[in-house]
Amino acid sequence: MTDWPAQSPDLNIIENLWADLKQQLSSHQVKSLDALWDICKDIWFSIPTVKIRHLYNSIPARIKDILNNNGYSSKY
Numbered sequence: 001m002t003d004w005p006a007q008s009p010d011l012n013i014i015e016n017l018w019a020d021l022k023q024q025l026s027s028h029q030v031k032s033l034d035a036l037w038d039i040c041k042d043i044w045f046s047i048p049t050v051k052i053r054h055l056y057n058s059i060p061a062r063i064k065d066i067l068n069n070n071g072y073s074s075k076y
Contacts, residue, residue, distance in 0.1 A: 011059070011062050013052075013058070017047060020043075021044060025040065025043060
């Protein structure tokens, strides 16, 4: 057994971005797979760099929180 939660969604900042994409996607009426792909790309590339930087900078706090919770879920 390792001391590291290998696939913790609390540590993986991409989960926050996927949630944003899914929320924004819900406001679109998608009529084809190609349209879905185009909308997803538009949403993805419109994510502000500052948001990504903020999530990236939150990684140390996420790790600390997970360690303080003995590997269990955190506020993230």
